[in-house]
Structure formats: structure tokens, C-alpha cells
Amino acid sequence: MDADKYNADKFQVSFVSGEKVLDHCLSSHYIQGELTRPIRAQGETYQKMQRNDDLNRAEIVKARSARIEALLLGSARGGQKDFKMLVEDCSATIHGVLVAMLRDREQARDALQVVFVRIWQRATTYDPARGTAEGWMIGIARNHAIDLLRVRKRRAETQPEDHHDLADTALTAERRLIVRDDVRKMLDCLDKMEPKKAGAVRMAYLQGLSYADLADRTGIPLNTVRTWLRRGLAALKDCVDG
Amino acid sequence: MADPSTRDELDALAAEYVLGVLDTDIRREAAALIDRDGTMRVLVADWQQRFSPLDAGYDPVPAPDLWPALDRQLFAPGRRRNRVFWLVVAGLAVALVVKVAFWIRLLF
Numbered sequence: 162m163d164a165d166k167y168n169a170d171k172f173q174v175s176f177v178s179g180e181k182v183l184d185h186c187l188s189s190h191y192i193q194g195e196l197t198r199p200i201r202a203q204g205e206t207y208q209k210m211q212r213n214d215d216l217n218r219a220e221i222v223k224a225r226s227a228r229i230e231a232l233l234l235g236s237a238r239g240g241q242k243d244f245k246m247l248v249e250d251c252s253a254t255i256h257g258v259l260v261a262m263l264r265d266r267e268q269a270r271d272a273l274q275v276v277f278v279r280i281w282q283r284a285t286t287y288d289p290a291r292g293t294a295e296g297w298m299i300g301i302a303r304n305h306a307i308d309l310l311r312v313r314k315r316r317a318e319t320q321p322e323d324h325h326d327l328a329d330t331a332l333t334a335e336r337r338l339i340v341r342d343d344v345r346k347m348l349d350c351l352d353k354m355e356p357k358k359a360g361a362v363r364m365a366y367l368q369g370l371s372y373a374d375l376a377d378r379t380g381i382p383l384n385t386v387r388t389w390l391r392r393g394l395a396a397l398k399d400c401v402d403g
Numbered sequence: 404m405a406d407p408s409t410r411d412e413l414d415a416l417a418a419e420y421v422l423g424v425l426d427t428d429i430r431r432e433a434a435a436l437i438d439r440d441g442t443m444r445v446l447v448a449d450w451q452q453r454f455s456p457l458d459a460g461y462d463p464v465p466a467p468d469l470w471p472a473l474d475r476q477l478f479a480p481g482r483r484r485n486r487v488f489w490l491v492v493a494g495l496a497v498a499l500v501v502k503v504a505f506w507i508r509l510l511f
Contacts, residue, residue, distance in 0.1 A: 241478060248469055256466035258458075269464075274472055281477055291448055296455045307423040311430065344456035362422065366457045369423045394418045395411075401453050 226293055233294040237284035244284075248277055254295065255302045262306035262369040272309060276302045307369045314371065350400035358393035365390075410442075417446035421454055 229250060235243030255276055259269040279301050287297050351359040361375050375390065376383040419425050420433040436443045 245470055245474075248473060252466035252469055253463035254461070257461045257464040260464045261461050270467065273466060274469060274476070277469060277473055278476060281473075292452055292455060296451070296458055299455075299458050299461070300451055303423060307430070311427040314426075344459065347453065347456035363457060363460065365422050365424050366454055367460045371426055372424050373426070375424065390424065391415050391419070394415065394422070398414075398418070398453065 226295065230289055230294040233280075233284055233287055233298070234289070236281060237287060244281055247280075251295065251298060252277075255298060258299050258302045259306055261367055262303065263309060264368075268309065272302075272305055276305050279305070303369065310369045311371065314373075347401055350397055353400060354393055354397065358390070361390060362393060362397065413440075413443055414446050417443060418450050421447055421450040 229247065232243045232247040232250065236247055252273065256269060256273050259272045259276070260266065263269045263272060276298075280298055283301070287294060291297075351362065354362075357379060361379060364370055364378070365375060370378070372386050372390070373383060375381070376386045379386065381389055416433055416436070420430065420437070425433060433443075437447055
């Protein structure tokens, strides 16, 4: 925990989120000379370096996660300064979720404020034993976005949308390097699924698609798409839990 | 909505709720179920955990500075109430001092 705190303080400058910041943190390491990476490292040496990089990335991810958890717990105790830092650190992450789901910058901006108000109001219900602080906040953002999407769907039932390829949402190999064991397991389980089903799960989760949307995009009739997906979800659960 | 009487049915509904594929009516019923049914709450929490690795698929998007608006909405009213409270306290204190001073002048 102390090591986490140390790292968290050290990297507090720009915990915006995601890969870009990780890269930024790593490069500042390089600049400080804490990591030495020969420009033309080859073979085994390079692989070892690569492993060290992964370890460092994992450390940074852990440090960020610990910092965000501390800020959220601080907010739950009524700490307005903690909440302010939480907003600064996580705005880009939450905004990313809302933009990906709503696909409308203006609505995403408005939703962002609503989501942070909810985070402040519900902070006391966050339980660290049941998942990461960031995951909890993303859950609130997703729920709000889904509600907005369903209302929108009702108003404009047949509005054309840009269709995205199923492959669009596949996670890159680069990402897999840094992720935790449970994450790796989940992704492996998705890989074992029928690709079309795995793609549907990913798209539904990341873009907030409804059964009607999924029927549209997969070409599976609406009255069978539910059974089709439910079977996939049951298989996914067996794989992840088993 | 299919009657979520069996545990499997309830679990499938929890998965669909977390995934977000339900339409408005069933989603609302599922939310109501989460409010009143402890088992459903646990199933939903489990599915949130299972799906959370997919969160890595969201790319961060730089956001405008949200703090001024949030501060106005959440904390400014409290500060205003605070200010009014202290102004009233200060006013009462001044009145008390004046009154005490007046008494003292009457005594001597």
C-alpha cells in the first residue's frame, strides 16, 4: 500500500487515463534515467526489457487505481478537495465512455456533469471489495448513457446510425499486455466464443446497443436474437467462473 | 417480460441489464427488481465484475473543465447558506455588544 501511495504521488501530475498517459509516464521514466532501454536491444535482452516494461505498466495501473480509490473514498467522507481531484483525474475516462455510447459531443458533455453529480451523491455506496473505483464510476456513466439512448430510440425510431464493424471494438494486442489476470481470462473466454456472438457482446457493452440494434447489425431476426445472445452469455459465465 | 422466477432466468436478466440490451420497459422492471430483491442485486454485481474487463475498450476523450459547473451545482448553495448564517451570527454579536455597552453606561 505504501509503495502504491509513493507511486501515486509520483505520477499525480497527469493521471488523465488510459494508454496515452501510461506512455507518458513511461517516457518520463526514461527521461529520468530510471529505465535504460538500449535503442537496438535484441533477442533475449529485449524480451527481458519488454517484460520489465509490462511490470512497470502494471505498477502504474495499480498506482492509478489506488489513487482513484482513495479519492472516491475521500469523496464519500465529504471531501470536496478529493472530489475535485477525482473529477480532474477521471473526466477524460468518463467522457470517453459517454462519447463512445452517445456519439454526440454535446449530449456527452451534459451527461458528464450529471454523471459526476451522481458519483458525488452515491459515493458512500461504493464498496472497494466489489471492484475498482473506476469500474464503479464507469458503471454509473454506462447506466446513464443507456437510459438516454433508450429514450432517444423511442423518439426517433428509424434514425440512421453509422454502422461500425464488429472488429472495431476488438481489444488490441497491445492492451492485452498490461491487463490483469481476470481481464486476460475474460478476453480469452470471449475469444473462445463464436466471433459473431463475442462481437455482439462487445458492441452491446461498449456502445449501449439494444436487442433491436443487435438484430439490425447481425441480421438475426429480432424474435430470436435474445435467445441467441442469452445462450452466449450463459456460456461466457461458465467460462469466466469455471 | 419473462417471469424471472427461476434463478437462471434472474441471472440472464441481470446479464442483460448490465450489458444494457434491454428496451426501456423491461429495463425499468429490472431496475425495480434490483431495488427490492437482494438476490438480483448480487447477480447484477457479479455480472458487473465479469464484464468490467471490457472497460479497457473505452478510449479516454479529453473533457472540458467541469469543476466550475459542478462547484456551482453542488457546493455553492451550501457556501451561501454558510455565509448567511455567519452574517446573522455577526449581526447578533454586534447587537449584544451594543446592548451590554448601553447597560454599562446606565450603571455608571
